[in-house]
Amino acid sequence: MATAPAPNIAAVILAAGKGTRMKSDLHKVLHPIAGHPMLLHLAESVAALKPERTVVVTGAGREQVEAAVAPLGIVTALQAEQLGTGHAVAQAEAALAGFEGDVLVLYGDVPLVSSATMQAMVARLHAPDSPAVVVLGFRPADPAAYGRIIADEAGVIAKMVEYKDASEAERAINLCNSGLMAVRSADLFALLARVGNDNAAGEYYLPDVVMLAAADGRASAVIETSAAEVAGVNSRAELAGVELSWQQARRTQAMADGATLIAPETVWFAFDTVLGRDVVIEPNVVFGPGVSVADGVVIHAFSHIEGATIGAGAEVGPFARLRPGAVLGEHSKIGNFVEMKKAVLGVGAKANHLTYLGDAEVGPGVNIGAGTITCNYDGFFKYKTVIGAGAFIGSNSALVAPVTIGAGAIVGAGSVITGDVEADALALARGKQEARPGWGKRFRDAMMAKKAATKK
CATH class of the missing domain: 2.160.10.10 (Hexapeptide repeat proteins)
Structure with a gap:
């Protein structure tokens, strides 16, 4: 039996946020983990999948980001006004014109997502039940203000809701939305065009595409990963935490090797x-x-x-x-x-x-x-x-x-x-050594006498 050809893959990496909590002149996604900018960690994991296109969505500090990704042949798209994650992904539409395949939506400040996890998201998109959207979920120790995912045991999503808009019962659920997803290009921008901003923040939320697809009778699915893999960086303290997580994994690998x-x-x-x-x-x-x-x-x-x-x-x-x-x-x-x-x-x-x-x-x-x-x-x-x-x-x-x-x-x-x-x-290139017998004793005696005279 012939093996089905691997789907074409494109990646959209969101890097438009101002990163004000970093309090830095350096763009947030360019702060290093293990001596390498966060964004480039992620870009290299994407590159392992041999994507047809990779697009980085920029905003504030765009010049720094553009300079960092240009040598890698990555194109950029500008989100001039930050109106939410859905709006950000929509800015990549022109850069993906004519692309037919699967689109991974990733975040430049979530740098540790592995190529294997990305591949698993794409694979789930092509499972027999053919979900409209695949969302990457996780279960943090403290769910805090993350958006929640309500799903059955098979991972089929019944509802996704932002924390600000969630009920108390929904906030009690610990399956959280990382924001990362995989969507067919044929679906992505059509769904985004229907996303509204009637919510507590007045923003266009990317996760809304899941519920819009559901309204069309198309289910979406969630796959899970560890909280460490989708840890985001919004502050210097979080940067240190992600650095530590990376180092711990690398130390373990070094000893295993x-x-x-x-x-x-x-x-x-x-x-x-x-x-x-x-x-x-x-x-x-x-x-x-x-x-x-x-x-x-x-x-x-x-x-x-x-x-x-x-x-x-x-x-x-x-x-x-x-x-x-x-x-x-x-x-x-x-x-x-x-x-x-x-x-x-x-x-x-x-x-x-x-x-x-x-x-x-x-x-x-x-x-x-x-x-x-x-x-x-x-x-x-x-x-x-x-x-x-x-x-x-x-x-x-x-x-x-x-x-x-x-x-x-x-x-x-x-x-x-x-x-x-x-x-x-x-x-030999040094001065000639000369010895003067008794000179040291005569010098000390003279100096001691001089010192004694000053005390009288």
């Missing part, structure tokens, strides 16, 4: 952190965007890592900072209070203490002594330091770039190196 988190609640991942197997992460480690960690890596406590690639068996920290462009080779070591930026540390190389490596290429097996600095910036331009395989850089050395230290060379402790050092050479 074979990483050891000593104190999971203290580890903070970015949206794109990649971890290999048998990675050990100690407490209070923070990952910024762009980090890839290979198998068998140990990351010690209080390390901050962003834009870095860490090879198999490497060791980082404690109290290390890896900045964008840091690359650690296999079995290399970055120790406490070491910072790397746009630098490569070769296989088996190590910088164990109190070191800055910036704009540097460090060869295999190199030992960087404590307090070493690559002086890569002259106030105007950046320059590169190259250290050959097997070189030894003595403690408290300053390598003034551009400079090359040859393979196997040794730089004496306390040196300021301003010129290239050939392979296997010893480089």
